[in-house]
Amino acid sequence: MTGPALSLRGVEKSFDGFAALKDASFAVDAGEVHALLGENGAGKSTLMNVACGLYAPDAGEVLVGGAPVRLSGPRQAAELGIGMVHQHFKLVRPFSIVDNVVLQGRGAGRRARYGASVEAAAEAIRAQGAALGFSIDPHARVDTLSVAEQQRVEIVRALVAGARILILDEPTAVLAVSDAERLLETLRELAARGTAIVLITHKLADVRRFADRVTVMRGGRTVATVDPAKTETAELTRLTVGDAPLSTVGRTSRVGRRRFEAIDLTCLRRDGAPAVDGASFHVRAGEIYGLAGVSGNGQSELAEALMGLRRVDRGAIQFEDAGQSVEAASPSRLRAYGAAFIPADRYSYALAGGLSVADNYAIGRVRRGDYGPVGWTRRGTIRSDAAAAVEAFDVQGVRSLDQKAALLSGGNAQKLVIAREFGGEPTIVVAQSPSRGLDVRASAAVHGRLAEARDRGAAVLLVSEDLDEVTALADRIGVMSGGKLVAEFEAPFDRQAIGRAMVDHSAPAHDAATAP
Amino acid sequence: MTDQAMSDQAMSDRAVDRGMTAAAGERGRFRLGRLNVEVRREAGAAWRAFLTAASVALGLGLSAAILVAAGVPAANLVDELLVQTLFDGQNLHAVLFQAAPLMLLGLAAAMAFRVRFWNLGLEGQMIFGGIGATAVSLAGVGPESLRLPMMGLAAIVFGMAWTSVPLLLKLKVGVNEIISTLLLNYVAMNLLFHLLYGAWKDPRDGFPHSPAFAPFETLPTIAFDLSAALVVALAAVAFCVYLLARSRAAIYMRFVEASPSAARALGVPVAGVTIFAVLLSGALASLAGFVIVSGQEGRLTQSFFHGYGVSGVLIAFLARSNPLAAAIVATLMATLYVAGQNLQVFYAIPGAMVQLIQALVVICVAASDFLVRHRVRWVR
Numbered sequence: 001m002t003g004p005a006l007s008l009r010g011v012e013k014s015f016d017g018f019a020a021l022k023d024a025s026f027a028v029d030a031g032e033v034h035a036l037l038g039e040n041g042a043g044k045s046t047l048m049n050v051a052c053g054l055y056a057p058d059a060g061e062v063l064v065g066g067a068p069v070r071l072s073g074p075r076q077a078a079e080l081g082i083g084m085v086h087q088h089f090k091l092v093r094p095f096s097i098v099d100n101v102v103l104q105g106r107g108a109g110r111r112a113r114y115g116a117s118v119e120a121a122a123e124a125i126r127a128q129g130a131a132l133g134f135s136i137d138p139h140a141r142v143d144t145l146s147v148a149e150q151q152r153v154e155i156v157r158a159l160v161a162g163a164r165i166l167i168l169d170e171p172t173a174v175l176a177v178s179d180a181e182r183l184l185e186t187l188r189e190l191a192a193r194g195t196a197i198v199l200i201t202h203k204l205a206d207v208r209r210f211a212d213r214v215t216v217m218r219g220g221r222t223v224a225t226v227d228p229a230k231t232e233t234a235e236l237t238r239l240t241v242g243d244a245p246l247s248t249v250g251r252t253s254r255v256g257r258r259r260f261e262a263i264d265l266t267c268l269r270r271d272g273a274p275a276v277d278g279a280s281f282h283v284r285a286g287e288i289y290g291l292a293g294v295s296g297n298g299q300s301e302l303a304e305a306l307m308g309l310r311r312v313d314r315g316a317i318q319f320e321d322a323g324q325s326v327e328a329a330s331p332s333r334l335r336a337y338g339a340a341f342i343p344a345d346r347y348s349y350a351l352a353g354g355l356s357v358a359d360n361y362a363i364g365r366v367r368r369g370d371y372g373p374v375g376w377t378r379r380g381t382i383r384s385d386a387a388a389a390v391e392a393f394d395v396q397g398v399r400s401l402d403q404k405a406a407l408l409s410g411g412n413a414q415k416l417v418i419a420r421e422f423g424g425e426p427t428i429v430v431a432q433s434p435s436r437g438l439d440v441r442a443s444a445a446v447h448g449r450l451a452e453a454r455d456r457g458a459a460v461l462l463v464s465e466d467l468d469e470v471t472a473l474a475d476r477i478g479v480m481s482g483g484k485l486v487a488e489f490e491a492p493f494d495r496q497a498i499g500r501a502m503v504d505h506s507a508p509a510h511d512a513a514t515a516p
Numbered sequence: 517m518t519d520q521a522m523s524d525q526a527m528s529d530r531a532v533d534r535g536m537t538a539a540a541g542e543r544g545r546f547r548l549g550r551l552n553v554e555v556r557r558e559a560g561a562a563w564r565a566f567l568t569a570a571s572v573a574l575g576l577g578l579s580a581a582i583l584v585a586a587g588v589p590a591a592n593l594v595d596e597l598l599v600q601t602l603f604d605g606q607n608l609h610a611v612l613f614q615a616a617p618l619m620l621l622g623l624a625a626a627m628a629f630r631v632r633f634w635n636l637g638l639e640g641q642m643i644f645g646g647i648g649a650t651a652v653s654l655a656g657v658g659p660e661s662l663r664l665p666m667m668g669l670a671a672i673v674f675g676m677a678w679t680s681v682p683l684l685l686k687l688k689v690g691v692n693e694i695i696s697t698l699l700l701n702y703v704a705m706n707l708l709f710h711l712l713y714g715a716w717k718d719p720r721d722g723f724p725h726s727p728a729f730a731p732f733e734t735l736p737t738i739a740f741d742l743s744a745a746l747v748v749a750l751a752a753v754a755f756c757v758y759l760l761a762r763s764r765a766a767i768y769m770r771f772v773e774a775s776p777s778a779a780r781a782l783g784v785p786v787a788g789v790t791i792f793a794v795l796l797s798g799a800l801a802s803l804a805g806f807v808i809v810s811g812q813e814g815r816l817t818q819s820f821f822h823g824y825g826v827s828g829v830l831i832a833f834l835a836r837s838n839p840l841a842a843a844i845v846a847t848l849m850a851t852l853y854v855a856g857q858n859l860q861v862f863y864a865i866p867g868a869m870v871q872l873i874q875a876l877v878v879i880c881v882a883a884s885d886f887l888v889r890h891r892v893r894w895v896r
Contacts, residue, residue: 054554055554056554307781309780330783332785335783347775348777348778349777349778350781350782353774364782364783373764374763375762375763
């Protein structure tokens with residue numbers, strides 16, 4: 001075979017008149033990790049969906065090993081050795097790992113008889129897993145696995161099918177830092193053995209540390225292919241976002257009274273073990289309180305409880321404006337007290353993907369009666385307000401207010417959520433991992449909005465696993481570990497001390513006396 | 517690398533080679549190409565309307581072919597199905613007579629579907645509507661001039677009470693409403709038989725139906741010899757159109773339908789909206805029972821509800837739960853019934869043929885959903 005393992009030349013693709021790819025070209029060689037870098041909506045995933053046969057390109061060609069191919073679907077792409085690990089895993093959750101592998105009907109797991117297929121596939125899974133340093137039980141059900149484990153299953157499945165070109169779409173976005181490191185090392189190892197790896201990402205740090213080459217995409221075009229080791233970070237940023245400057249967040253604190261307070265808050269997991277264990281803290285008007293911690297130490301459960309999405313089993317949440325504790329409050333009651341929520345899982349808790357942009361914007365204010373009485377809704381006002389908010393909050397990719405919200409890219413969907421939540425000038429804001437999965441520019445916009453709310457006098461709680469985000473924005477930081485709030489810090493922050501607090505208490509805590 | 521991994525690598529080499537040669541061989545030769553199916557991100561309203569219209573036409577075309585095969589002369593087909601049915605005064609009257617309850621049932625199903633409540637208990641709710649109306653008639657509640665509205669009101673109250681059983685079972689203990697509404701139909705039916713074979717049996721002829729209603733207890737005919745049932749149905753259509761276009765319930769129902777978890781997190785009163793829509797559904801279905809009992813049968817009979825449940829669900833499905841579309845589909849369905857009756861009389865076509873035509877149209881429209889969600893391309 002000659003030429004690169006996989007190359008795409010002059011690919012164009014449009015959806016209902018919207019050009020997602022314009023003359024995009026890309027090539028990856030066997031044995032390299034080639035990063036595909038770009039902002040949300042730059043066309044990275046679309047280009048790779050063309051490469052794995054999910055989309056037929058409008059123009060341009062796909063070459064495997066130098067020979068042009070026409071892909072009729074992912075099945076044929078797999079025959080040619082192209083495997084893709086999508087951002088949202090394509091696994092049948094109630095099935096075992098081995099059944100998921102047999103289901104793809106190809107590669108080492110393929111036999112005429114189902115029983116024989118299962119045995120062969122189980123053997124192949126163990127072998128591939130061992131080669132990569134994972135221990136995998138092929139008969140475990142997928143829905144019992146953690147996200148990181150499911151991702152390994154996806155990779156192993158592609159390898160068992162004979163993938164020699166492995167495409168991973170934002171593989172580290174869903175992983176904790178340590179798991180992400182481990183994954184990237186695994187990918188390097190695979191590359192060293194001759195597999196061509198395509199890594200779709202928008203994390204510059206990952207690119208610099210793990211990629212041999214990087215192709216940058218912007219606005220549906222491939223802008224440049226460079227060696228990340230020889231390119232300045234500033235240059236990579238400029239290629240990614242264009243020449244627009246990034247806004248930075250300033251800090252102006254005029255801290256007021258306590259706006260809300262968690263008192264001895266406890267939430268139990270389904271198995272009865274505490275996820276949040278007697279956490280107490282308060283957030284004052286005009287400050288951002290950051291909750292940091294290693295993933296899985298109760299921060300997300302705490303955030304859900306504060307948003308009314310999870311039952312509080314003991315303790316209370318107190319809102320200044322309510323004048324009383326609001327245990328087990330529903331989201332609508334909390335919102336009536338002037339709270340705004342930015343949940344981590346946008347499409348479960350913040351947006352109805354199947355409904356229009358206008359509906360998703362209007363729902364917050366319809367409830368407050370801003371658009372007329374129960375019996376009459378002023379649709380014209382909704383449309384003009386929604387259009388104004390889309391403009392004011394810089395939500396891009398809205399071709400029509402009737403467009404489904406699910407069609408917005410992650411960053412723009414988040415901006416739409418913020419446009420709605422901040423429209424009513426909330427006095428309390430709870431934001432959970434608000435910039436997860438967003439590119440540099442969208443993250444900066446989200447951070448800017450949070451700081452704006454703080455400067456306006458709102459009490460902002462920022463729950464995030466990204467320590468950089470928390471230290472950059474927060475005025476005070478609480479560290480959670482094992483469901484307890486183990487330490488509090490005031491700005492300026494000592495990152496080393498925060499890091500120690502996050503890790504030291506990771507083991508089951510028995511020194512409850514350290515709680516503030 | 518382990519031996520196993522090595523052999524896997526070798527196997528995948530072969531797979532790649534095979535794919536390559538196939539691709540290389542195909543380039544030189546004539547080939548038809550292959551179909552590539554993609555998920556469509558958003559289908560335009562025009563495309564959706566066109567697909568629905570085309571699939572209805574396809575269903576009717578297939579039905580026409582079957583009718584011709586069954587012995588209806590091809591030349592008479594259009595004449596029989598459309599001209600005779602819609603332009604003959606007596607037939608048109610029959611169509612509108614049939615359309616009123618079908619509209620109410622289509623709306624009933626549509627309202628429940630809008631909040632993800634799969635109400636298959638339309639017939640049971642009709643029965644309770646009929647029982648409520650008849651109870652008022654038998655007990656002689658209120659003055660004669662108010663008797664008819666009282667009967668209608670009683671029908672609605674009885675129907676909503678009956679609907680609240682599966683509704684509460686779903687909301688409180690999570691019982692699947694598909695099963696509970698469907699099975700409660702049989703409970704309602706046996707209660708109806710219990711009354712008609714017992715306490716409410718007509719003393720005059722001893723048949724298992726209630727005594728005939730007095731003239732002031734039957735729906736009057738109004739202008740152009742049309743039954744007041746049509747007025748009731750059209751008023752219900754207008755109310756539902758308004759409700760889904762302009763009321764605050766409209767946006768709430770859209771959120772409950774699209775994403776219950778997001779609706780709850782955004783402060784939409786999910787339980788309240790569900791209760792409202794489902795009780796409205798039950799009220800509409802029981803109103804359909806009332807207009808049939810009072811407007812068509814003139815008494816409570818054993819089988820006045822028969823077959824309407826399925827029709828209501830089909831109408832809501834074909835209309836995509838849109839009230840205005842439901843009114844149109846219900847009228848078309850009524851046309852089909854009347855045309856089917858005529859075909860039965862003049863060409864000895866079995867009555868099941870009407871159901872076959874209905875089913876063909878529904879299957880075609882259901883299948884067209886695939887093209888709404890996917891784009892099929894020819895890869896040459």
